[in-house]
Amino acid sequence: FHSKDEIRKLDRAILVEGYMDLVSLYQAGVKNVVASSGTSLTDEQIQLLSRFTKNIFVLFDADSAGQKAALRSIELLLKQDFEVKVIELPKGEDPDSYINKFGKEKFDEEVARAVNFLEYQTSQFEELGLFEDPSDMTKAIRELVRTLALVSDELKRNLLMKTISKKFNLREKLIESELNAALSQNKTRVETQSAKQVVKMETASASSEFNLATKYQAENPNEKELIRLLFSGDEKILGYIFDNVAVESFANLNYRKLADVIHDGWNEGKFSPADLVEKIESTDLKNFIMKLTLSDDSISRKWDELSFNGKIEKDTFEHAVDTVRSFQIFQIEEEIKQNNKRSSESKDERLQYELLLRNRELQDDKKAILGLKTKNEFDW
Known part of the structure; x- marks a missing residue:
């Protein structure tokens, strides 16, 4: 790739x-x-x-x-x-x-x-x-x-x-x-x-x-990197990502379609890059994959240094953990932002209170993710 x-x-x-x-x-x-x-x-x-x-x-x-x-x-x-x-x-x-x-x-x-x-x-x-x-x-x-x-x-x-x-x-x-x-x-x-x-x-x-200005407004910047990781064909990486990221949480429709194909292949035990591409019928999606794999835009500069020989590389998996964490934090911050907007636009005090409580829960979730220390983590 x-x-x-x-x-x-x-x-x-x-x-x-x-x-x-x-x-x-x-x-x-x-x-x-x-x-x-x-x-x-x-x-x-x-x-x-x-x-x-x-x-x-x-x-x-x-x-x-x-x-x-x-x-x-x-x-x-x-x-x-x-x-x-x-x-x-x-x-x-x-x-x-x-x-x-x-x-x-x-x-x-x-x-x-x-x-x-x-x-x-x-x-x-x-x-x-x-x-x-x-x-x-x-x-x-x-x-x-x-x-x-x-x-x-x-x-x-x-x-x-x-x-x-x-x-x-x-x-x-x-x-x-x-x-x-x-x-x-x-x-x-x-x-x-x-x-x-x-x-x-x-x-x-x-x-x-208008469409260009609004279509990807809430797109998570980590989505592209997650798709690259999912196309590694690494069972351990796929399992970790799908355990922590729901397919429907991808904002970009192309990424969501690809994640769905990979998820189906993973469930069927057919998740090598060749197996996955064979399952994709859309010409546009196949072209999108080529553009994605040749793109210079990488979320992590470390990614281009990783070995891509099909083995489970320690730093590759830790990179997946780091990317999932970044994805989750973005989702939390985006929800907090939307809740604040709804609260400021509403005159319903009960709704404002519920949104305030929800944001406190989200902040606690964010702290837990940022403070999470496991043997799989790696500081770039």
Whole structure:
């Protein structure tokens, strides 16, 4: 889950399609890996990745569906100025099967043989026999040029244009003419989309501003860290959190849905990260998980230093205890705040008295939590 540090360190990420691929590669020591979670790569995921690297190695299944998904992902990545290479595994293999069968050393060799996006697309067209017939060949070359037009760096674009010209023994001027036409189409398309987006934003601005200001007003800042801990797959940590935090107490609806899925999995004895993601049907939630696990925003700076190898680490559990305590204190302080507001707005003396007594109980609870000393606690 904490791939971002390795991605930053190596300045490249390996993008896989399925979550099991991610888990298998990570467990084998390939830690600069992210997954699109079985869905088409989204602009939001790409923008998130760009915070850590601009170099992506695409590694999808070698079947027809995987190849099509790879080509779609390449186009999206090129539009966002990524350097894109493709890792091609032997036919019949996927990242999960390959790493389990051949190990990390052989996998690293496959990574070293990765080809640029243009070579990959050309090889796919060759396999389909599109260069055997003049009519098909024309369409295929135009498709290569259309992909090339997505590259924003003019120097790189011209060098790749020369590659196409040389490979197919065509005049550079001819390829350049096709490229200029594709660039013009891209510009028109972008301008049209921008105009539509402006209209959409203006239409929704009033209600959006209100919703953004109020939607997460009472969200507990410890919720994100609790979800990360729940996704550790550690039975001891899950048991402790669910013994002390109710699922319905999560204010953020996405966190609440995830906590509910994890709670169900925990009750069924299926709570590994892979099991949990398999239970999530919502594409939005799967994208949310990716955003969450790559996020820089950590409640505790200590969290990024914790080992994430699946073992029950002492400091990881103590971090869970600390996070639960912070969560509980926030809930208490939030209730006290709401009670004070109700009391000040009410003229009912009986209600004011009841709220006063309730706040005293809450203050006692808070003192008990702050004063709690167990062998599991740890001072950061």
